[in-house]
Amino acid sequence: MSRSCARPGCGRPAVATLSYAYADGVVWLEDLAAEDHPMVHDLCAQHADGVRVPNGWELRDERRGAALPQHGQLDLIGA
Numbered sequence: 502m503s504r505s506c507a508r509p510g511c512g513r514p515a516v517a518t519l520s521y522a523y524a525d526g527v528v529w530l531e532d533l534a535a536e537d538h539p540m541v542h543d544l545c546a547q548h549a550d551g552v553r554v555p556n557g558w559e560l561r562d563e564r565r566g567a568a569l570p571q572h573g574q575l576d577l578i579g580a
């Protein structure tokens with residue numbers, strides 16, 4: 502099973518799944534979900550690492566293989 506990144510024009514293999522909880526203002530990054538789901542987005546490693554969340558939102562990176570932030574990846578500034 503292999504899916505590709507949901508970002509337009511990307512097409513790299515997806516390695517992570519992005520999901521949202523709008524009511525809570527939380528974005529999750531997790532290891533690629535086993536099943537595709539209309540409410541989540543599959544992302545390649547590069548786009549997963551580049552995820553930014555709107556101001557006031559929280560990003561929870563729960564990928565098991567997540568690398569430690571190296572250059573301020575948790576850019577929470579939405580402006």
Ligand SMILES: [Zn+2]
Pocket residue numbers: 506507508511512513544545546547548
């Ligand atoms: Zn991508």
